[in-house]
Amino acid sequence: MTEHKSLWVVWQNVDTRLYYHIGTLSYFDEHYEFTYTFTGEGPQKVRDALENGYMLHPSFPILDKTYVSSKLFPAFDRRLPSEIRSDFGHILDELHLTESSSKMDLLEQTRGKLANDTYSFEKPLRIENAKLMTSFFIHGMRHQKDLPENWYAILRSFNTIELKPEPNNEVDANAIAIYTELGIKLGFIPRFYATGLSALLAMGIQPIIKVNYINEQSNSDWWVKVDFESDVLGLSDTELKKLDPLFEYAV
Structure with a gap:
């Protein structure tokens, strides 16, 4: 192939x-x-x-x-x-x-x-087997003032992460913050995904987001990589276009 x-x-x-x-x-x-x-x-x-x-x-x-x-x-x-x-x-x-x-x-x-x-x-937003998928590094971690010095140890011990929309964010009303299960704000979903994923959350769809990779020794751009997956079975073409008008289907 x-x-x-x-x-x-x-x-x-x-x-x-x-x-x-x-x-x-x-x-x-x-x-x-x-x-x-x-x-x-x-x-x-x-x-x-x-x-x-x-x-x-x-x-x-x-x-x-x-x-x-x-x-x-x-x-x-x-x-x-x-x-x-x-x-x-x-x-x-x-x-x-x-x-x-x-x-x-x-x-x-x-x-x-x-x-x-x-x-x-x-990686693009991509639909494969009725699932919207991508992976990305968390943005803005080094700018989080309340991020503990041992954030990597905490994340390895409590590696469940949660998404929280920030509709009142002054920079981007579609901003989606990422938190640990202990309530520690790690950073944000990259802004170039935020519009589409914000629309997904607004539809009441809860995605699965998992930590894929942690490297606290690297540059902050590569500290934490996560995998994102969401079931989009049953969404209409109009609803899919709200996620991103330029996203692609897997070939």
Whole structure:
């Protein structure tokens, strides 16, 4: 079966620290495609980003063009660790990958982040077997003033986490905070998912969210990764579009 994988290309405004899903990178039928989210009129897409300081990537200067390549675009490929590095095998081990893993797998695991960079690559909201699924790292942990120094020990001992919408949040009315079962606020669901997942919660659907990975020794961007899953069986096409007009079905 031909591999089909997509990743959201996300840009962060360094002044406001807000995130936007500005494009999607896909691999299928042995070629790569990149397109901006120009058909998405809602918040956190590229049109919203352009109004808030974003400038189109110089390698992709046309907003409504689908860029196609038989190889990973150089602008994205340079974000990956080089295969000729002496420690490349160790890097793969750390990322739980193998030499047969694809560049899209490597880009997903590393998130393509560079030091002091405004771009990252994130798993999309995706429907598979009537379930809405994704995984992500908790955002904003280092900005939580009441986060205990031993938060990682607490989370390992009491690893149940809960979602709490914050409709009065001054930055984003769709903000969804993440708490431990002891009531400790860890951070937030990434903003580029928040609109869709807020709509899901408003429908009365309770998702399953589980801690996948904890690494308190890493940069705060990689402290805690969680898996998200929600049953969407029976939702109409209109209701599904409320989750995200650009989400995709698994192929």
